[in-house]
Amino acid sequence: MRKIVIAGNWKMFKTQAESLEFLQGFMPTLEQTPEALEVVLCAPFTALSLISKNLHGSRVQLGAQNVHWEDQGAYTGEIAAPMLTEIGVRYVIVGHSERRQFFGETDETVNKRLKAAQDHGLTPILCVGETKQQRDAGETEALIAMQLEKDLVGVDQQNLVIAYEPVWAIGTGDTCEASEANRVIGLIRSQLSYPDVPIQYGGSVKPSNIDEIMAQSEIDGALVGGASLEPGSFARIVNYQ
Ligand SMILES: O=C(CO)COP(=O)(O)O
Numbered sequence: 001m002r003k004i005v006i007a008g009n010w011k012m013f014k015t016q017a018e019s020l021e022f023l024q025g026f027m028p029t030l031e032q033t034p035e036a037l038e039v040v041l042c043a044p045f046t047a048l049s050l051i052s053k054n055l056h057g058s059r060v061q062l063g064a065q066n067v068h069w070e071d072q073g074a075y076t077g078e079i080a081a082p083m084l085t086e087i088g089v090r091y092v093i094v095g096h097s098e099r100r101q102f103f104g105e106t107d108e109t110v111n112k113r114l115k116a117a118q119d120h121g122l123t124p125i126l127c128v129g130e131t132k133q134q135r136d137a138g139e140t141e142a143l144i145a146m147q148l149e150k151d152l153v154g155v156d157q158q159n160l161v162i163a164y165e166p167v168w169a170i171g172t173g174d175t176c177e178a179s180e181a182n183r184v185i186g187l188i189r190s191q192l193s194y195p196d197v198p199i200q201y202g203g204s205v206k207p208s209n210i211d212e213i214m215a216q217s218e219i220d221g222a223l224v225g226g227a228s229l230e231p232g233s234f235a236r237i238v239n240y241q
Contacts, residue, residue, distance in 0.1 A: 008228025025231030063091035081120035107150035169203025
């Protein structure tokens, strides 16, 4: 059976104080959440250590939003895997479209980051997805196939989560139709050597559409941006029907 993983990607939001305030509202809502569901919070680097201390003993897993491929070195502004594992981080987002678009992330660096994360026992959440322009040009399938081919060279698919995030659906309120997300995720799965990789959908996931998304046969969870910032809204998402 494939694992279900719902992760909040807080992006560049929340100070330490705001993170604690979130936890106070969110943690009590998890009592009804099925044990089989993995709930992950991918917080900014500065909040990880404090959140880790406050998650102690809870079922929520901690995630980071990026990781460098070297264990240490002269890489100003980067964070290495041992710095994350030391404070209890278990997951890390790699290759988010915002990293690819605004910070020059390439399939080559994404691949290196994936392998470094796994070498240190972190589970990477690899993000793939097409832009509006690519979708309109009918290039969705080819683009995603190419991203997977390049990003996954030498990557252990048994310790991996993939997030299908159509770039045009991120932060726009313009969700991809659940059936279309299901179709693309099925195509992604057909390209994997290990078919039980959990594959999430990401892009304007909200309390109002999570039930339909999770009802799809190929979709194993969600990577949630804006709607993960407020405890009540993220609680409704992880307690999907
Ligand atoms: O980029 C995302 C998650 O990684 C999606 O963001 P939104 O849920 O805000 O559209």
